[in-house]
Amino acid sequence: MFEDIKAVFERDPAARSIWEVLLYPGLHAIFWHRIAHFLYCHNLRFLARLISQIVRFFTGIEIHPGAKIGKGFFIDHGMGVVIGETTEIGDNVTLFQGVTLGGTGKEKGKRHPTLGNNVIVSAGAKILGNIKIGDNVKVGAGSVVIRDVPPDSTVVGVPGRVVKHKGKRVPGITLDHGDLPDPILEKLEELRREINEIEKVIRAWKEELKLKDPSFKESD
Numbered sequence: 001m002f003e004d005i006k007a008v009f010e011r012d013p014a015a016r017s018i019w020e021v022l023l024y025p026g027l028h029a030i031f032w033h034r035i036a037h038f039l040y041c042h043n044l045r046f047l048a049r050l051i052s053q054i055v056r057f058f059t060g061i062e063i064h065p066g067a068k069i070g071k072g073f074f075i076d077h078g079m080g081v082v083i084g085e086t087t088e089i090g091d092n093v094t095l096f097q098g099v100t101l102g103g104t105g106k107e108k109g110k111r112h113p114t115l116g117n118n119v120i121v122s123a124g125a126k127i128l129g130n131i132k133i134g135d136n137v138k139v140g141a142g143s144v145v146i147r148d149v150p151p152d153s154t155v156v157g158v159p160g161r162v163v164k165h166k167g168k169r170v171p172g173i174t175l176d177h178g179d180l181p182d183p184i185l186e187k188l189e190e191l192r193r194e195i196n197e198i199e200k201v202i203r204a205w206k207e208e209l210k211l212k213d214p215s216f217k218e219s220d
Helices: 002-011 025-041 045-059 183-212
Strands: 100-102 126-128 153-156 161-165
Touching: 002 025, 025 045
Parallel strands: 100 126
Antiparallel strands: 153 161
């Protein structure tokens, strides 16, 4: 618990006093999770689940009691955070509001992600499936990560792409959010190109008909 309180002071510039920090819902969530996890591991699973659901009601943070979480864990704000049963989280990890560490619905057994040490997951990001996120990884806001991420990387986008590795930008990928891949726009551009090709074929067909029949009109 001490490591979790220390993490708040280290990572939240708004934390001014111990009394203020003790009001943080993220701190409440991890405190009660550690108790629920202990009960879960000792086969008192109904009681563990009951605690987790009560904490969810009061904090808006849902952590399955089966999840394994290391020391120095910090949830900033936290509303809407969901952490699945087989999730494993290393030391000194930070999650922001709206983060989901979930499953894909297609896996059994180990079906949630494993996060290394010193990982930061920004607001609204989703990390899904039995994948591994390496140490010192940063996940951009709103990203959807469904593949393993190597250590010392930054990943952004939908689906998540590594844009920086060991301090160097990945060639062909930009960190400018205005230039991130937009799958909907890409599909629209592809459709536009197909329409242009169809229009070329129609024009060529009309020209051919005019040559064969000078009386042909486009309105025919």
